[in-house]
Amino acid sequence: MSPRKIIIVAPHFPPSNLAGVHRSRLFAQHLPAFGWEPIVVTVHERFYEEALDRDLEKLLPENLRVEKVNALPTKPVKTVGDIGVRGFLPLFKRILKIVEAENPAFLYIPIPSNFAALLGPLIHQKTGIPYGIDYIDPWVHVWPGSDRRFSKAWIARKLAEWLEPYAVKNASLITGVAPGYYEDVLKRNPHLRRKAITVAMPYGGEQRDHDWVKKLNIQPFLFVKKEGVLDFVYAGAMLPKAFKPLEEIMKAIKANPDLMQYCRIHFIGSGTSPNDPQGFNIKTLAQEYGLWNKVFFEYPKRIPYLAVITHLNAADGTFILGSTEAHYTPSKVYQSVLSGKPVFAVLHQESSACAVIQETKAGTVLSFNGERDIQKIHDNFPETWRTHLQFMSTFNAKDVNMDEFDKYSAKSVTKILAEALDQIELKR
CATH class of the missing domain: 3.40.50.2000 (Glycogen Phosphorylase B;)
Structure with a gap:
């Protein structure tokens, strides 16, 4: 036929x-x-x-x-x-x-x-x-x-x-x-x-996209690795209903200054406009908590898709921030798993992205139940982050269950x- x-x-x-x-x-x-x-x-x-x-x-x-x-x-x-x-x-x-x-x-x-x-x-x-x-x-x-x-x-x-x-x-x-x-x-x-x-x-997720990054030999250009520092990449737009979860994370970090002493989180393409290199979206919030260019870094302008994958591959781990809306399923979770780097995610408990990470054993999920449960992020972030750092210390990309990931x-x-x-x- x-x-x-x-x-x-x-x-x-x-x-x-x-x-x-x-x-x-x-x-x-x-x-x-x-x-x-x-x-x-x-x-x-x-x-x-x-x-x-x-x-x-x-x-x-x-x-x-x-x-x-x-x-x-x-x-x-x-x-x-x-x-x-x-x-x-x-x-x-x-x-x-x-x-x-x-x-x-x-x-x-x-x-x-x-x-x-x-x-x-x-x-x-x-x-x-x-x-x-x-x-x-x-x-x-x-x-x-x-x-x-x-x-x-x-x-x-x-x-x-x-x-x-x-x-x-x-x-x-x-x-x-x-x-x-x-x-x-x-x-x-x-x-x-x-x-x-x-x-x-x-x-x-599409493995072929990651293969193309290697074929084109694209190099990272937004940050330089430093010895003894762990770099995490958040790639993509910043949703309006993701700011409250982010603020709870910042509150927890400020209250526990040793927590992120050797960690940097890079927000890439998260600005107010795809083409504006000065359209900072999280800068004001990070400055309010004294974390700007210490823990949180932002490159507002959208960069090419394959360059995003390059930076995911160059990082030590990926950082996924969800929304207070139950339906939101960040597409970045699939590229994060395929990057072969451990994933840390803060997600609504009903987001299907939770299952992707948990079933593949690709990382750690801090889940919460929407705006009424937002305090849970603040309360549980320190312990969950420390657990994740322990997970990273023994992480091997070969341990990710790609058979489970195949359905995604x-x-x-x-x-x-x-x-x-x-x-x-x-x-x-």
């Missing part, structure tokens, strides 16, 4: 350096192994605002079909920033052309950009093609400022509440990084429990998606 075609709508795609591109990239890489031929429809990189990462293109399969469209520019006058809005009409036209000419079996839309989700019902209405939406992040949710009436954030939230029901109304598939990413969608739209297949799929590999995750697509095909 010839492969069935699936269109993956990814307004951002390599060489974009945004974290979300890896979701579409890894699906596109592994779907052919399960009988699905991906066609990626994206916006041309000349319309991206963020810095480009050309090395990411080297990770793409040679025969991957990528269709690029135009979009409204942001210069000289920026009318709108969201790539899903700026590229909406060109994306719609290209997808419609492919569907009408080639009769693909499915249309799959990872979000954000949330507005791209509206392409699903519009194309479905014109052609009948089944479609699905993948929640990399929740669409309708409350975030800082969104409860202030008539503010920009409030308007965005209200718009999401209005648009999402239309986007998901006729969806055949609803997926997410974890169940918590789409459970509220099902509550708001109960017909989906009968009409759509729902499945959770983590990001997954990008290929295994993609298999889950392919099986859901197969079910939809059987129903047609």
Whole structure:
């Protein structure tokens, strides 16, 4: 049987350096192994605002079909920033052309950009093609400022509440990084429990990415190793609801000055803006507790993905900080395990990342139960950190249970998606 075609709508795609591109990239890489031929429809990189990462293109399969469209520019006058809005009409036209000419079996839309989700019902209405939406992040949710009436954030939230029901109304598939990413969608739209297949799929780890780092011989450049000092890397954005857990950690460190005497934690790409080297996010907090450039160091600007892996490999361990939200599952956990370095994580107890670390025996988890349990971080951090340092003293990467990790590999995750697509095909 010839492969069935699936269109993956990814307004951002390599060489974009945004974290979300890896979701579409890894699906596109592994779907052919399960009988699905991906066609990626994206916006041309000349319309991206963020810095480009050309090395990411080297990770793409040679025969991957990528269709690029135009979009409204942001210069000289920026009318709108969201790539899903700026590229909406060109994306719609290209997808419609492919569907009408080639009769693909499915249309799959990872979000954000949330507005791209509206392409699903519009194309479905014109052609009948089944479609699905993948929640990399929740669409309708409350975030800082969104409860202030008539503010920009409030308007965005209200718009999401209005648009999402239309986007998901006729969806055949609803997926997410974890169940918590789409459970509220099902509550708001109960017909989906009968009409759509729902499945959770983590990001997954890709060993091939780490092999490429060695092949390209990329060297670390953000910090220099010092004898007798343990370096830990936190790589990625700083979530709004991660600041409270971080502050509890800082309080505990200040109260126990000997705890981190020979430790440094490097926050990489955690700034207020992906392209701003001065957009410090944790600096003020670290200064308040006297820990800035002593324990906590920050490099706000996002660096290339393979450079992040390089710094994970150069460190003595990785540091993962979760959110007070139960659904949050940091994708960095998979790269941390694959780095072969011991992992220390502070996570909501319901985060699926806890199981990844514990089942693979890759590190130590300090778990807590959301904002009501935030004091637990302060109380337990010193003892848990000392236990972790003991764990590190005998750690060997060969002891990590990679057989357990296999179910979290990008290929295994993609298999889950392919099986859901197969079910939809059987129903047609």
